[in-house]
Amino acid sequence: MRKKNRVRQLMAVATAAVATASGVSVMVASPASAAECEASASQNSTGWNLATCDIPDIDQLRDALPRQGVDYCAPVAAANALFWLDKHGYPNLIEGEPQGVNTTADRHQTADAIETIAAYMGTNPNGGTNVDIMPFALETYFQSRGYGSLSAEYTSLANDVQPGRTLSNLLAGSNGQQNMAIAILTKWKDGVKVGGHVVALTGTKGLTNGSSNVTFHDPESDDLINQQSPVDPRTHALGPLRVNAGPLLIGMKGFRDTGDTVHLQGVIVIK
Numbered sequence: 078m079r080k081k082n083r084v085r086q087l088m089a090v091a092t093a094a095v096a097t098a099s100g101v102s103v104m105v106a107s108p109a110s111a112a113e114c115e116a117s118a119s120q121n122s123t124g125w126n127l128a129t130c131d132i133p134d135i136d137q138l139r140d141a142l143p144r145q146g147v148d149y150c151a152p153v154a155a156a157n158a159l160f161w162l163d164k165h166g167y168p169n170l171i172e173g174e175p176q177g178v179n180t181t182a183d184r185h186q187t188a189d190a191i192e193t194i195a196a197y198m199g200t201n202p203n204g205g206t207n208v209d210i211m212p213f214a215l216e217t218y219f220q221s222r223g224y225g226s227l228s229a230e231y232t233s234l235a236n237d238v239q240p241g242r243t244l245s246n247l248l249a250g251s252n253g254q255q256n257m258a259i260a261i262l263t264k265w266k267d268g269v270k271v272g273g274h275v276v277a278l279t280g281t282k283g284l285t286n287g288s289s290n291v292t293f294h295d296p297e298s299d300d301l302i303n304q305q306s307p308v309d310p311r312t313h314a315l316g317p318l319r320v321n322a323g324p325l326l327i328g329m330k331g332f333r334d335t336g337d338t339v340h341l342q343g344v345i346v347i348k
C-alpha cells in the first residue's frame with residue numbers, strides 16, 4: 078500500500094516536471110504527503126532546510142462559519158499556527174481540536190476558535206481580511222490569552238531578490254524550533270491584482286546559490302464543508318520576482334476562480 082502511494086507520488090512529480098518545464102532552473106512543485114514530512118531545522122551558508130511537521134491544516138470551508146468560510150482564509154491560516162503554539166509552550170492560546178476529528182461538536186468548536194480570531198482581525202464574511210491590520214490584531218489576541226510576549230510582525234517579500242534566504246532567516250527560531258508564519262499571497266491576471274489569499278507556512282528549503290521552495294498548508298484546498306480533510310502540504314518553488322508583488326509560486330493556480338499567476342507578497346512571523 079505504502080509502496081504504491083510512493084510510486085503514485087513519483088509519477089505525479091514527473092508529470093509536474095513536464096508541465097512546468099519553462100527553462101527556469103528550479104525544483105518543481107511536488108505533492109508531498111504528511112507521512113513523509115521530516116522535521117528539520119538546518120541552516121548554513123550553503124543552504125537551508127526548515128520544516129515543521131505537526132502544524133494543523135484546517136479547512137476554511139466549513140458549515141459552521143458565516144458564508145461557509147469562503148472569505149476566512151486569514152483567520153484559518155493563523156489558527157493553524159496558533160494550534161501549533163498551543164501545543165508548544167502556550168497552552169491557553171486557542172481551544173479545540175483542529176485535525177482528525179469530524180464530529181459536529183468538534184467542527185463547531187474549531188469554528189468558534191476561528192471566529193474569535195476573525196473578530197480580532199475584523200474579517201468580513203463578504204470581503205475577507207485587511208492584511209495591514211493582521212499583525213496588530215494577532216498581538217491583541219495574544220494579549221487577551223495572557224501571552225503578551227508573543228509577537229506578530231510582517232516582512233514584505235514584494236521586492237526581495239533572495240526571498241528564500243529571507244524566509245529561512247525569518248523561520249529559523251532561536252530555540253531549535255521553527256518560528257510559525259503565515260504567508261500573504263496575491264493573484265494576478267493580465268497585469269492586475271485580482272485577489273489575495275493567506276496560507277500557513279510549514280517550511281522552506283533551498284540553496285544559497287540555487288533554487289528554493291516553500292511548503293504550506295492551504296486553508297482552501299478542500300470544499301467538503303461537513304468534514305475536516307487530512308493534512309495536505311503543498312510545495313511550490315519560488316520563481317522569478319514580480320516587482321512589487323514578490324516571487325512567483327511556480328505551479329500554483331489561482332484560488333477559487335482562475336488567474337494567471339500567484340505571488341508570495343510577504344509573511345507574518347509569529348514568535
Ligand SMILES: [Ca+2]
Nearest residue numbers: 134295296298
Ligand atoms: Ca488544506
Ligand SMILES: [Ca+2]
Nearest residue numbers: 136301304306
Ligand atoms: Ca472540509
